Amino acid sequence: MSAESSAVNFSELVNKNKQTLARLKESSRLLLRRRDGEDLVLTTVTRAEQDRTVVSAATRMLAAMARRDPGTTELLLDVLPDAFPWVRFLPEPDVHAFAVELVDTMRAADSLSSNASVAQMLIAWQHTAEAYSDPELLIALTTDHAEDYGPVPDPKSVQ
Incomplete structure (x- = not known):
């Protein structure tokens, strides 16, 4: 708080x-x-509506700027590490994908008056950055394991 x-x-x-x-x-x-x-x-309802108005206005401005001028996208890419320091661990193409998804998800969430999807998207990208930040974890997640242990049994049937 x-x-x-x-x-x-x-x-x-x-x-x-x-x-x-x-x-x-x-x-x-x-x-x-x-x-x-x-x-x-x-x-109070008034304060909640004010918060919603501010978030909605910021979202619409960011989305409009990102659509209008390619330079704005570059500026967004430049400021992302200040807002989300963990993006430094993402590969360059993923940073761009994150920026695009952030703006698109914020616009969609604003249209529904719900920020839950934005929060979930940020958490998912942060976890992706965490995987890239740990070389051992990244190898474990990206290595193709040739061994196939067969089908996974239904947990309900295993006692």
């Missing part, structure tokens, strides 16, 4: 709801810590 947020236990919201909700006037988000589940973030 950012400096603009504060954290409370979920039970405080349940037991002292007025006082807890009043804290939203002081910070943009309230982190609700839970013992038996994932923590939650509470914010």
Whole structure:
């Protein structure tokens, strides 16, 4: 959570709801810590819409710039290592593929008002970079193993 947020236990919201909700006037988000589940973030509709508007505007601007001028793609390729230091481990063609996929996925996700696919795509590319960063892992993943151990049995049938 950012400096603009504060954290409370979920039970405080349940037991002292007025006082807890009043804290939203002081910070943009309230982190609700839970013992038996994932923590939650509470914010106002206005703030959530503002966040969505900003992300959508940035996405549309980036996509429009990438489509208009080939120089923008070069600029994007130049700044990617600053934004995502792990791209330094990717081969050159993969860095370009990542840039294209990033812009395309951001545009598609924006049209659905959901950033889950962007987050998943970033995680997948980061894992790819991790594989390239470890020579032993890269060899293990890219070496063609001639041995065939036959069909894999259905896990349900193996006891």
